[in-house]
Amino acid sequence: xxxxxxxxxxxxxxxxxxxxxxxxxxxxxxxxxxxxxxxxxxxxxxxxxxxxxxxxxxxxxxxxxxxxxxxxxxxxxxxxxxxxxxxxxxxxxxxxxxxxxxxxxxxxxxxxxxxxxxxxxxxxxxxxxxxxxxxxxxxxxxxxxxxxxxxxxxxxxxxxxxxxxxxxxxxxxxxxxxxxxxxxxxxxxxxxxxxxxxxxxxxxxxxxxxxxxxxxxxxxxxxxxxxxxxxxxxxxxxxxxxxxxxxxxxxxxxxxxxxxxxxxxxxxxxxxxxxxxxxxxxxxxxxxxxxxxxxxxxxxxxxxxxxxxxxxxxxxxxxxxxxxxxxxxxxxxxxxxxxxxxxxxxxxxxxxxxxxxxx
Amino acid sequence: xxxxxxxxxxxxxxxxxxxxxxxxxxxxxxxxxxxxxxxxxxxxxxxxxxxxxxxxxxxxxxxxxxxxxxxxxxxxxxxxxxxxxxxxxxxxxxxxxxxxxxxxxxxxxxxxxxxxxxxxxxxxxxxxxxxxxxxxxxxxxxxxxxxxxxxxxxxxxxxxxxxxxxxxxxxxxxxxxxxxxxxxxxxxxxxxxxxxxxxxxxxxxxxxxxxxxxxxxxxxxxxxxxxxxxxxxxxxxxxxxxxxxxxxxxxxxxxxxxxxxxxxxxxxxxxxxxxxxxxxxxxxxxxxxxxxxxxxxxxxxxxxxxxxxxxxxxxxxxxxxxxxxxxxxxxxxxxxxxxxxxxxxxxxxxxxxxxxxxx
Numbered sequence: 001x002x003x004x005x006x007x008x009x010x011x012x013x014x015x016x017x018x019x020x021x022x023x024x025x026x027x028x029x030x031x032x033x034x035x036x037x038x039x040x041x042x043x044x045x046x047x048x049x050x051x052x053x054x055x056x057x058x059x060x061x062x063x064x065x066x067x068x069x070x071x072x073x074x075x076x077x078x079x080x081x082x083x084x085x086x087x088x089x090x091x092x093x094x095x096x097x098x099x100x101x102x103x104x105x106x107x108x109x110x111x112x113x114x115x116x117x118x119x120x121x122x123x124x125x126x127x128x129x130x131x132x133x134x135x136x137x138x139x140x141x142x143x144x145x146x147x148x149x150x151x152x153x154x155x156x157x158x159x160x161x162x163x164x165x166x167x168x169x170x171x172x173x174x175x176x177x178x179x180x181x182x183x184x185x186x187x188x189x190x191x192x193x194x195x196x197x198x199x200x201x202x203x204x205x206x207x208x209x210x211x212x213x214x215x216x217x218x219x220x221x222x223x224x225x226x227x228x229x230x231x232x233x234x235x236x237x238x239x240x241x242x243x244x245x246x247x248x249x250x251x252x253x254x255x256x257x258x259x260x261x262x263x264x265x266x267x268x269x270x271x272x273x274x275x276x277x278x279x280x281x282x283x284x285x286x287x288x289x290x291x292x293x294x295x296x297x298x299x300x301x302x303x304x305x306x307x308x309x310x311x312x313x314x315x316x317x318x319x320x321x322x323x324x325x326x327x328x329x330x331x332x333x334x335x336x337x338x339x340x341x342x343x344x345x346x347x348x349x350x351x352x353x354x355x356x357x358x359x
Numbered sequence: 360x361x362x363x364x365x366x367x368x369x370x371x372x373x374x375x376x377x378x379x380x381x382x383x384x385x386x387x388x389x390x391x392x393x394x395x396x397x398x399x400x401x402x403x404x405x406x407x408x409x410x411x412x413x414x415x416x417x418x419x420x421x422x423x424x425x426x427x428x429x430x431x432x433x434x435x436x437x438x439x440x441x442x443x444x445x446x447x448x449x450x451x452x453x454x455x456x457x458x459x460x461x462x463x464x465x466x467x468x469x470x471x472x473x474x475x476x477x478x479x480x481x482x483x484x485x486x487x488x489x490x491x492x493x494x495x496x497x498x499x500x501x502x503x504x505x506x507x508x509x510x511x512x513x514x515x516x517x518x519x520x521x522x523x524x525x526x527x528x529x530x531x532x533x534x535x536x537x538x539x540x541x542x543x544x545x546x547x548x549x550x551x552x553x554x555x556x557x558x559x560x561x562x563x564x565x566x567x568x569x570x571x572x573x574x575x576x577x578x579x580x581x582x583x584x585x586x587x588x589x590x591x592x593x594x595x596x597x598x599x600x601x602x603x604x605x606x607x608x609x610x611x612x613x614x615x616x617x618x619x620x621x622x623x624x625x626x627x628x629x630x631x632x633x634x635x636x637x638x639x640x641x642x643x644x645x646x647x648x649x650x651x652x653x654x655x656x657x658x659x660x661x662x663x664x665x666x667x668x669x670x671x672x673x674x675x676x677x678x679x680x681x682x683x684x685x686x687x688x689x690x691x692x693x694x695x696x697x698x699x700x701x702x703x704x705x706x707x708x709x710x711x712x713x714x715x716x717x718x
Contacts, residue, residue, distance in 0.1 A: 001383065008382035008597055019378030019598065023367035023551045024360065025676040058553055059417050060593035063576045070574075097575055186594060192382045194417055194553040194596030215429075215574045216456055217422045234419035235545060237553030237596060238367055239378065317384040 001311075002342050005319035006136055006164050006293050007186040008193050009336025014250060015191055015243045026238045032230025034245050039227070041248035045257040046162075046181050047172040048199050055223040056244075057196045058237045061163040061184035063218065064196030066094050068159050068180045069130075071220040072207040073100045079128040080105060080121050080156075082113055082147075085137035086323065087161065091130050098214075102130075109138045109325065110295070112288040118150045129156045134165035137321065139286040139295030139331055141169060148176040157203065163187055167257060168264045168292040168335050179204040188264065188292065188335040191244050194237040200224075265291040268334040271343045280350050281359055285329060293319070294332045301359045303330040309358060314349040360670075361701050364678035365495055365523050365652050366545040367552050368695025373609060374550055374602045385597045391589025393604050398586070400607035404616040405521075405540050406531040407558050414582040415603075416555045417596045420522040420543035422577065423555030425453050427518050427539045428489075430579040431566040432459045438487040439464060439480050439515075441472055441506075444496035445682065446520060450489050457573075461489075468497045468684065469654070471647040477509045487516045493524035496680065498645040498654030498690055500528060507535040516562065522546055526616060527623045527651035527694050538563040547623065547651065547694040550603050553596040559583075624650040627693040630702045639709050640718055644688060652678070653691045660718045662689040668717060673708040 003010050011019075024031065039054040048054075057063055069091070073079065077100055081091045084107035095102040103126075105117050113131075129151050134141045144160070151158045159180045162171055166181070167188035173181050179201040186193035198220070200208065205224065213219040222233045251260050268291045275282065275294075282296040298306055307320040307330050319331040332346065353359045362369050370378075383390065398413040407413075416422055428450070432438065436459055440450045443466035454461040462485075464476050472490075488510050493500045503519070510517045518539045521530055525540070526547035532540050538560040545552035557579070559567065564583065572578040581592045610619050627650045634641065634653075641655040657665055666679040666689050678690040691705065712718045 001381070003381060003384055005384045007594060008384065010381050016379045016381070019380075020375045021378075022360070022362060022369050022375070023545070025362055025364045025367065025678075027679065027681075028670070028676075058419055058422070059576060060595065062593040063417070066574065066576045094575060097573070184594070186382070192596065192598040193594045194599065214456070215425065215577070216453060217418060217425045217577070218574070234421040235366060235543070235552045236419065237551065237599070239551040240553065240596070311387070317387075319384075320386065322386075 002316045002345060003336065004332045004338070004346060005317050006331060006333040006335065007184070009186060009190050009333060010338060011190050011243070012247065012250060012337050014246050018243045018246055019192065019239060023239045027231065034242065035227070035230040038241065038245050038248060041252060042197055042199060045167060045251065046199050047174055049174045049201060051202050053200050053205055053224055053227065055198045055200070055220055055227060056232060056236060056241060057198065057218065057223065058194060058234070059196050060193065061182065061196055062090060064182040064184065064198050065090060065161055067196070067198060067218040067220060068182055069094045069098055069100065070215060070218055071211060071213050072157065072159070072180065072204055073098070073128060074211055075099050075101065077101065077127045078125060079130050080126050082107065082131040082142060084111065084140055085109060085135040087132040087135055087137055110140060110285045110287055112140060113142045113146065115146060118146070123154065126154060127157060128159065130159045132161040133171065134169065134290040134292060136164040136293065139289060139293045141165065141288045141290035143288070144171070144176055152177050157207070164292050164335070165290050167251070167260050169290050170261060173199060173201070185240050185244055189244055189247055190336045191240055191247055194240045195244060261291065264334050267338055267340065267343065268294065270340050271332060271334065274343065274347050278347060278351060280354060292333065292335050294334070295329055296332065297329050298359055302327040306330060306353065306359060309353060310349055316346055316349060361675045361704060362695065363691045363697070363705060364676050365690060365692040365694065366543070368545060368549050368692060369697060370549050370551070370602070371606065371609060371696050373605050377602045377605055378551065378598060382598045386590065393601065394586070394589040397600065397604050397607060400611060401556055401558060404526060404610065405558050406533055408533045408560060410561050411532070412559050412564055412583055412586065414557045414559070414579055414586060415591060415595060415600060416557065416577065416582065417553060417593070418555050419552065420541065420555055421449060423541040423543065423557050424449060424520055426555070426557060426577040426579060427541055428453045428457055428459065429574060429577055430570060430572050431516065431518070431539065431563055432457070432487060433570055434458050434460065436460065436486045437484060438489050439485050441466065441490040441501065443470065443499055444468060444494040446491040446494055446496055469499060469644045469646055471499060472501045472505065474505060477505070482513065485513060485515060487518065489518045491520040492530065493528065493649040493651060495523040495652065498648060498652045500524065500647045500649035502647070503530070503535055511536050516566070523651050523694070524649050526610070526619050528649050529620060532558060544599050544603055548603055548606055549695045550599055550606055553599045554603060620650065623693050626697055626699065626702070627653065629699050630691060630693065633702065633706050637706060637710060639713060651692065651694050653693070654688055655691065656688050657718055661686040665689060665712065665718060668712060669708055675705055675708060
């Protein structure tokens with residue numbers, strides 16, 4: 001099977017080999033060293049300030065999102081949430097559950113965030129801005145410079161879910177003035193799912209120190225305290241943290257985050273240009289694409305049926321959408337260990353489906 | 360390195376081989392089937408009633424403990440917590456954080472729970488009993504029959520942390536009348552850490568349905584809803600769930616839970632009898648041993664120094680204790696993929712340390 005979903009994605013041989021090793025005991029100086037290195041490289045690739053910190057939570061990206069909300073916001077905040085799809089909607093649900101006052105910028109699927117969306121929130125006493133830099137469900141990549149300028153002007157605390165865009169599109173945490181960046185092990189980090197990574201600016205750390213978190217497991221105060229000695233408060237997914245370490249070093253050795261972004265962009269561009277040449281009955285449905293994924297609307301067949309056929313008849317996974325978009329949109333990912341030849345196979349399968357009259 | 364800690368423990372070759380595979384996409388009928396099989400085998404080995412359900416949470420055993428507390432108890436409950444070590448103490452912290460009224464049965468390290476400890480709580484309006492069946496930090500295995508009789512007599516909701524004892528010591532969820540059983544992937548399930556497993560009786564499911572959980576990520580209502588179709592609400596640690604599946608089938612094929620418990624008991628007995636023969640300066644410090652671990656107090660040296668020496672000079676991990684017991688107790692585990700020959704090597708190392716005058 002070739003995996004073109006947006007997570008879990010394919011891993012390198014080095015990362016996979018670690019998966020076959022016995023998991024070492026981890027309350028040791030050796031594991032602490034590895035965790036310090038993970039923190040250092042994540043900060044380097046996120047372009048976080050030197051005094052930022054990193055927490056590694058055993059859980060999904062959604063656990064990371066909730067951890068950020070629970071540890072840095074309270075009922076005295078007033079947040080703006082960009083809600084352009086399922087992951088924006090998740091932040092809405094989380095603010096409702098945790099009783100964080102908020103307003104939504106509701107965007108139609110595929111639509112970009114523009115200056116006019118922000119205008120009405122200017123100077124209105126908001127404290128916080130929450131955004132999924134890449135709304136993975138619809139494949140829309142928001143303009144972070146626009147958001148950053150708005151947040152700086154209004155002195156907003158800025159929470160950025162970079163789960164599917166970290167290492168796939170440029171992100172400069174310090175220059176954007178972002179306070180929290182969230183990612184996950186199974187996206188462009190290209191490791192198995194199970195670890196969420198949270199980078200905190202000094203301003204975020206200060207909020208964590210002041211706010212009482214109502215969940216012990218997701219309490220960043222406890223996590224950061226343990227991270228001082230390179231440890232986690234609870235037994236973490238040790239094997240995945242070791243795989244993350246290998247992967248971060250792999251990226252570092254191969255030219256760093258810029259080279260990794262360029263590699264991903266080249267794959268995305270290759271797929272998109274070939275797709276255009278082949279004149280398949282698919283429309284790209286995002287106004288603002290990330291390098292991580294191409295969201296496609298098939299105009300002649302059900303998107304979910306195409307997903308099933310590609311899986312069962314061609315041995316490849318493309319990424320189905322859920323909910324309302326199940327039949328209208330599927331996505332093709334460009335993160336993880338993929339090569340141009342893999343896309344050639346996928347495009348051949350699409351052409352074959354067209355020949356058979358299935359699309 | 361040979362790993363005698365109580366988690367992460369050593370995995371079988373089959374489980375390790377899965378760790379080297381690419382992680383498959385999981386929103387598929389194939390993965391749902393695997394999850395249904397995981398649920399069926401966990402229920403079988405826990406001897407849960409047919410109408411029990413299982414949730415798989417991506418997180419540590421502590422995440423499982425907190426999930427149980429947050430989803431089934433409220434401020435109108437009145438709980439009894441057996442607190443005989445760090446894991447009993449964790450339940451105390453969790454009930455404090457989540458404002459669940461409780462009383463503690465505080466036991467000294469190494470001490471068993473006895474009838475007289477329960478007497479004062481008889482008929483006093485308690486609703487709930489919370490216990491770590493095996494207090495892993497001190498190696499004390501509590502008498503579940505005593506607890507079960509008390510709970511039945513007083514109609515108590517019974518939460519049992521079986522994290523380090525599941526598959527190592529007998530446990531019959533239905534006949535004991537236990538409502539929640541918690542375990543983790545990295546103990547006798549002998550998979551990498553990252554998944555916590557929670558089995559719920561019909562009475563527990565009913566509580567989950569009625570209670571509003573204040574954490575979305577740990578909300579069992581959402582988890583159980585998704586589990587109806589063999590799925591999880593958030594991207595789970597797919598690779599570990601696949602490893603759990605292989606391991607459960609391995610146990611099933613090799614004679615089931617009884618055979619696995621007997622295998623572990625044989626290893627524990629082998630180590631303990633050889634240890635006695637060698638007259639090493641170690642005292643067993645538990646009144647009631649689990650098959651999972653042997654807690655030892657070295658009478659002539661620091662326990663932590665022995666841990667470091669065994670790690671750095673002999674290439675083996677024994678399990679250090681934390682906090683007050685750091686220098687007085689270490690533990691030798693019997694769960695995971697271990698053989699008698701491994702214990703021979705450990706015992707040889709102990710003898711060697713004695714020869715050198717280190718113990």
